[in-house]
Amino acid sequence: MPTRPPRLCGCGLVVASGVQCACQIKRNAERKARHDRDRPNANARGYSSKWREARNGFLAKHTKCVRCGAPATVVNHRVPHKGDKRLFWSRSNWEAVCAPCHNGPIQSAEKKPR
Known part of the structure; x- marks a missing residue:
């Protein structure tokens, strides 16, 4: 080859x-x-203990990655919240994904200019 x-x-x-x-x-x-x-730290961006508690509860109910079916470890915001607290806390905007899906294709898509 x-x-x-x-x-x-x-x-x-x-x-x-x-x-x-x-x-x-x-x-x-x-x-x-x-x-x-x-870049502000995670707590300043809204990822506080309140978020961690809500995230853990969501992942307990949604155990599989919606993209590949692997065990979910990350709660992704379908629509990037960019600091909007209403969008940040809207559970209809959350999806359970695995780290490889979140850190690969999802982050790449968010970085593309629109």
């Missing part, structure tokens, strides 16, 4: 196909650190 040839990184290093250069890894880490520094 043919493989793709190595590529030239912007820093001038030759990098194997499908591999990140050290400069790219460093840039990504810096970008993520900037984002985390500016």
Whole structure:
């Protein structure tokens, strides 16, 4: 099976196909650190002990991921609440999902510009 040839990184290093250069890894880490520094903590975003209690109750009743059927571990907001408390607490906006579904396709879809 043919493989793709190595590529030239912007820093001038030759990098194997499908591999990140050290400069790219460093840039990504810096970008993520900037984002985390500016982002409020989970409690400030509404994920308090009251949320954890409601989340645990919801997951006790909805044990399977609605997307793949695996054990559910995350309560996802179908419509991102973006700080709207009514939407945040609306149980009709909640769905039980597994971590791989939440952290993969769901988060990717939320990040796409509309």
